[in-house]
Amino acid sequence: MKKWQCVVCGFIYDEAVGIPEDGIAAGTRWEDIPAEWACPDCGVAKTDFEMVAMDAAA
């Protein structure tokens, strides 16, 4: 399971945790999140900005 960071605001998406309150179950891989999804902290759309995979050590 990976962690991804929004390059605009720093929000971290943890695949192991998901975002249950947004309908994204724990374990959902980044690629499988719907295209219409927007970063919950800053509103940037999934299609617009890269989430950057975080190093395991980070």
Add this chain to the structure above:
Amino acid sequence: MQPIVILGTGLAGYTVARELRKLDTATPLMLVTRDDGSFYSKPVLSNALAQKKAASQIALNSAADMTRQLQAHIHTNLAVNAIDVAARTVTTENGPTLAYGQLVLALGADPIRVPLAGDAADGVLSVNDLGDYARFRAALDGKRRVLLLGAGLIGCEFANDLRASDFDVEVVDPAPQPLGRLLPPKAAAFLRAGLEGIGVRFHLGTAAQAVNHAGNGLRIQLANGTTVESDLVLSAIGLKARTALAQAAGLKVNRGIVTDSFLQTSAEHVYALGDCAEVAGHNLPFVMPIMQAARALAKTLAGTPTAVQYPAMPVVVKTPACPTVVSPPPPGVDGQWTEDVASDGVRALFRDVAGKLRGFALVGAATKDKQALTQEIPALL
């Protein structure tokens, strides 16, 4: 066809451009910026140290990249002198006069500075863009101690970031608590404790008066009689929308450049968004409102007039020492805060006189309730 001209290449300017190009690949597009036109995200500056990013690693795209991506002409390092709304032109400093079909003002805001006495007052820095940030990081090199003026959003975020990278951090603010404008008292006290818990030192209820050289460092005189020794002073006391150009052009300005809910200013064909704008009475210098405004404005510019929608848009304060998220009640709403204090956090709710939830502040473990509470709050616009 006269181009759409966007003044400013911050998050607001570049996002309008990107959203417009999704809808319209034909209309000529021009952007003008005083800086080098690098595309970066300002929120990233608040924890670049913790993310181990040098200033040179923060830009996401260069102006050249953006020129290709946007199929636009980008004038970099060019200052705008005046806007002529009758002639629909923009005059620049030692540069061309630009004709526009539609003009977008995405000018941002300036850091507020207070006058300080002392022989080192002119060395006080502020950070409001990537260039400032690079200068700040260069000035930090070899230093150990930083004094922040201002315990607002940026002051607290930078305090956390610096302290987590082992700098000695002190923060001065005339208010009785950090984030005083956004948080009710118990929530603010919890945040203060969280930051003090990692070693940040606060001087509240006072202000800096003088900054003087003292040996290899600085001596800062506070109004309450205290003297603080430090190596670098960073001023983060607030922002003032850049309204001068608009005002000189005869546009209506208030706290920001006044627009209606279509982002249109008092002049036809001229729009404004972002930190420089006051949209239907709201000045919201945060990312989410900018995204909402940019999407609506792009549709309008592409030919379908679209009013911006502002749902509740909570602001996440980037203080890892004490997670904090706040959805401030809209200005002018009468009501009161109720604060629920637990050992691991504070849940503060703002209800209006009819008992409706209009805002919240969540600190510590209470931040888990953010999504649920956001859904209860009616839209701002």
